[in-house]
Amino acid sequence: MNRVPVIHMEAVTKKYYIGEPNELQILFDIGLDIYEGEFVSIVGASGSGKSTLMNIIGLLDRQTDGKYLLNGTDTSQLDDTELSHIRNKEIGFVFQNFNLIPKLTALKNVEMPLLYAGMSQRKRTERAMELIRLVGMEDRYSHDPSELSGGHKQRIAIARAMANQPSIILADEPTGALDTKTGRMVMDLFHKLHKEEGKTIVLITHSPELASETERMLTISDGRIVSDFERGKGE
Amino acid sequence: MNFLESIKMAFTSLAINKLRSFLTMLGIIIGISAVITITTIGNSISQTLSGTFDQLGTSKLTIYPDIRDDNDGYHDLPDDEQLTLEMVQDLIKRHPNELTYSCNTLYQGSEVVSENGNSFKTLMFGVSDDYFDQFKKQIVKGRAVSKGDMEEQKYTCLVSEIFTQQYFEHPDDAIGSTVKFLGADGTNVRLTIVGVMEYTDLEKNQLGVNKAKSIYDIRTWVFFPYNTMLKIQGLEPKETILEAAEIGWTKNCDKETAKLYIQKYFEPIYRNDEVWEMHIYDEAQIFGMIDTVLTVVTVAISVIAAISLIVGGVGVMNIMLVSILERTREIGVRKALGALNGDIRKQFVIEAIIICLTGGLIGVIIGIMNGVLLSKIASLLLTTMAPEYAEYIVLTVQPSIPAIVISLGFSMLTGLIFGYYPAKRAGNMNPIDALRYE
Numbered sequence: 263m264n265r266v267p268v269i270h271m272e273a274v275t276k277k278y279y280i281g282e283p284n285e286l287q288i289l290f291d292i293g294l295d296i297y298e299g300e301f302v303s304i305v306g307a308s309g310s311g312k313s314t315l316m317n318i319i320g321l322l323d324r325q326t327d328g329k330y331l332l333n334g335t336d337t338s339q340l341d342d343t344e345l346s347h348i349r350n351k352e353i354g355f356v357f358q359n360f361n362l363i364p365k366l367t368a369l370k371n372v373e374m375p376l377l378y379a380g381m382s383q384r385k386r387t388e389r390a391m392e393l394i395r396l397v398g399m400e401d402r403y404s405h406d407p408s409e410l411s412g413g414h415k416q417r418i419a420i421a422r423a424m425a426n427q428p429s430i431i432l433a434d435e436p437t438g439a440l441d442t443k444t445g446r447m448v449m450d451l452f453h454k455l456h457k458e459e460g461k462t463i464v465l466i467t468h469s470p471e472l473a474s475e476t477e478r479m480l481t482i483s484d485g486r487i488v489s490d491f492e493r494g495k496g497e
Numbered sequence: 498m499n500f501l502e503s504i505k506m507a508f509t510s511l512a513i514n515k516l517r518s519f520l521t522m523l524g525i526i527i528g529i530s531a532v533i534t535i536t537t538i539g540n541s542i543s544q545t546l547s548g549t550f551d552q553l554g555t556s557k558l559t560i561y562p563d564i565r566d567d568n569d570g571y572h573d574l575p576d577d578e579q580l581t582l583e584m585v586q587d588l589i590k591r592h593p594n595e596l597t598y599s600c601n602t603l604y605q606g607s608e609v610v611s612e613n614g615n616s617f618k619t620l621m622f623g624v625s626d627d628y629f630d631q632f633k634k635q636i637v638k639g640r641a642v643s644k645g646d647m648e649e650q651k652y653t654c655l656v657s658e659i660f661t662q663q664y665f666e667h668p669d670d671a672i673g674s675t676v677k678f679l680g681a682d683g684t685n686v687r688l689t690i691v692g693v694m695e696y697t698d699l700e701k702n703q704l705g706v707n708k709a710k711s712i713y714d715i716r717t718w719v720f721f722p723y724n725t726m727l728k729i730q731g732l733e734p735k736e737t738i739l740e741a742a743e744i745g746w747t748k749n750c751d752k753e754t755a756k757l758y759i760q761k762y763f764e765p766i767y768r769n770d771e772v773w774e775m776h777i778y779d780e781a782q783i784f785g786m787i788d789t790v791l792t793v794v795t796v797a798i799s800v801i802a803a804i805s806l807i808v809g810g811v812g813v814m815n816i817m818l819v820s821i822l823e824r825t826r827e828i829g830v831r832k833a834l835g836a837l838n839g840d841i842r843k844q845f846v847i848e849a850i851i852i853c854l855t856g857g858l859i860g861v862i863i864g865i866m867n868g869v870l871l872s873k874i875a876s877l878l879l880t881t882m883a884p885e886y887a888e889y890i891v892l893t894v895q896p897s898i899p900a901i902v903i904s905l906g907f908s909m910l911t912g913l914i915f916g917y918y919p920a921k922r923a924g925n926m927n928p929i930d931a932l933r934y935e
């Protein structure tokens with residue numbers, strides 16, 4: 263395939279406490295290409311470096327070494343403002359602990375990325391309501407996060423992640439804090455976004471069943487990608 | 498993200514912690530309300546004074562010979578030539594379109610016999626035509642002594658309502674009637690009434706109107722032209738010695754220039770006098786002094802307020818730091834969603850400014866209420882304790898607008914200064930560290 267990958271990584275490493283006696287390397291020599299429309303799951307033991315990799319992909323953190331191109335742009339040259347713009351427009355985050363802003367209604371939470379994109383209040387409300395309908399939460403849009411169940415919170419968080427039609431959705435153990443049933447519903451929502459909206463999705467999960475539902479599965483162990491399994495293709 | 502959004506967001510997050518926001522504001526509320534209370538009182542006093550002075554018509558300077566400040570204590574009896582009418586007229590002649598003068602002197606007491614035979618006493622004053630300028634309101638019938646009356650030395654006069662009640666069987670007949678005044682020295686004068694005035698409460702008090710058993714016991718005042726008085730006395734201006742003279746000025750001149758003219762005129766006359774000098778008394782100077790005192794008090798309060806603003810500002814900074822620490826995760830989330838460092842910074846600076854400005858506004862409102870309340874109490878005290886003066890005192894309650902504007906400006910500045918550092922820290926947070934913060 264010669265199309266440009268959404269994510270392209272070459273020899274990416276991550277170290278903490280650089281130059282100190284307790285120097286700690288978390289990621290080793292990561293090489294990775296993720297293409298548009300792919301639904302990729304990342305599995306691996308706790309502490310293996312999955313979140314660290316995800317945060318680098320999401321431009322929340324920087325790699326220590328190596329090259330990372332997002333939509334063909336070398337991210338190592340970007341300043342804080344440019345990184346913020348890219349996070350706002352190109353990346354949608356879904357966290358294990360939802361990370362909704364307390365005391366703001368579901369609607370206001372979904373509006374947040376639109377607000378930072380500079381959209382007018384009227385358009386924001388319109389778009390946010392559309393997203394809330396997409397995740398089936400229209401009867402709860404005026405509730406505060408504290409009034410929502412875990413599954414509902416995560417659906418609002420997914421609506422928020424979709425707000426600016428990002429080119430990639432990053433979900434770090436989105437079902438980790440949910441019971442099996444609601445976790446199932448959230449997973450179904452990702453499938454829907456993938457199939458109906460054609461979203462590129464990277465999902466970290468602990469559950470082998472959920473991982474096996476995705477078309478591609480990466481396994482990380484001690485900071486290295488040890489397997490890259492594509493359904494129908496083999497490794 | 499635009500400014501309005503930031504303001505909305507700031508209000509939202511302040512509303513979440515109402516009690517804490519209020520406690521944070523307290524220092525600022527106290528400081529600002531103190532300043533506004535004091536400035537409202539000060540401004541009201543100034544306004545009241547100037548209103549009162551306007552009413553009393555102090556747009557005149559009084560000049561009179563006075564002992565020099567540097568005199569060693571020994572001085573001769575007053576010299577006959579100290580201040581004569583001629584000097585005053587001469588001074589006016591030098592600046593005819595700029596200066597005016599007025600004279601008013603007690604002529605003498607005299608007795609009048611009324612239409613129905615009752616006799617009563619009056620006090621006669623020789624006054625110049627501008628004497629009633631400030632008291633026009635008191636003239637209820639006819640007119641005051643005019644310039645023509647003065648120049649032509651006419652035998653006219655202005656009497657009071659009480660006089661007409663004393664003299665006439667039908668007080669309405671007063672205007673145009675001629676009355677005979679019997680002087681203490683045996684001479685008598687006939688004057689034609691051209692106007693009737695009423696007394697103010699203060700004057701009635703002085704005359705003992707309410708205490709008099711019979712209306713004929715009241716010794717009323719009669720005003721007649723100054724020049725007519727001179728004619729009766731057979732005095733020339735040169736021989737007329739004045740205790741004091743009132744110098745006024747026209748639109749072509751102002752008070753300071755008038756003072757200068759007076760000094761220039763009397764300087765050669767008094768140059769070699771070791772005992773006397775011509776003193777210029779300006780009633781408004783007292784007003785100026787009160788104003789100075791008020792300014793000093795205001796400045797002192799402002800300094801205290803500034804200190805309380807600083808203390809309040811440190812409180813705001815402290816609370817902002819706490820709030821930012823508490824909301825670290827929120828900051829991380831906002832950054833993950835695309836907030837710029839500047840967006841976060843703006844959000845927290847605006848929050849700090851709004852805390853301070855709201856505190857300032859509450860302070861202003863409390864201050865104005867305090868000021869109005871105290872002024873009302875003052876007016877109540879005045880009307881119950883000195884009712885005879887109440888009429889003269891135009892009590893105005895007027896918060897000082899510049900003080901309000903400056904106070905609010907300083908409140909905002911406090912928010913900006915003390916909010917900036919915490920806000921900058923929030924803005925510069927690393928998104929992943931903020932998100933992972935426990």
Ligand SMILES: Nc1ncnc2c1ncn2[C@@H]1O[C@H](COP(=O)(O)OP(=O)(O)O)[C@@H](O)[C@H]1O
Pocket residue numbers: 278286288306307308309310311312313314315
């Ligand atoms: N800021 C940090 N400083 C030091 N060590 C860190 C930091 N962030 C993560 N780590 C370490 O990196 C390792 C990988 O963490 P993480 O990527 O969260 O693992 P996973 O998501 O696979 O469970 C862990 O051992 C963790 O303690």
Ligand SMILES: [Mg+2]
Pocket residue numbers: 312313314434
């Ligand atoms: Mg993790």
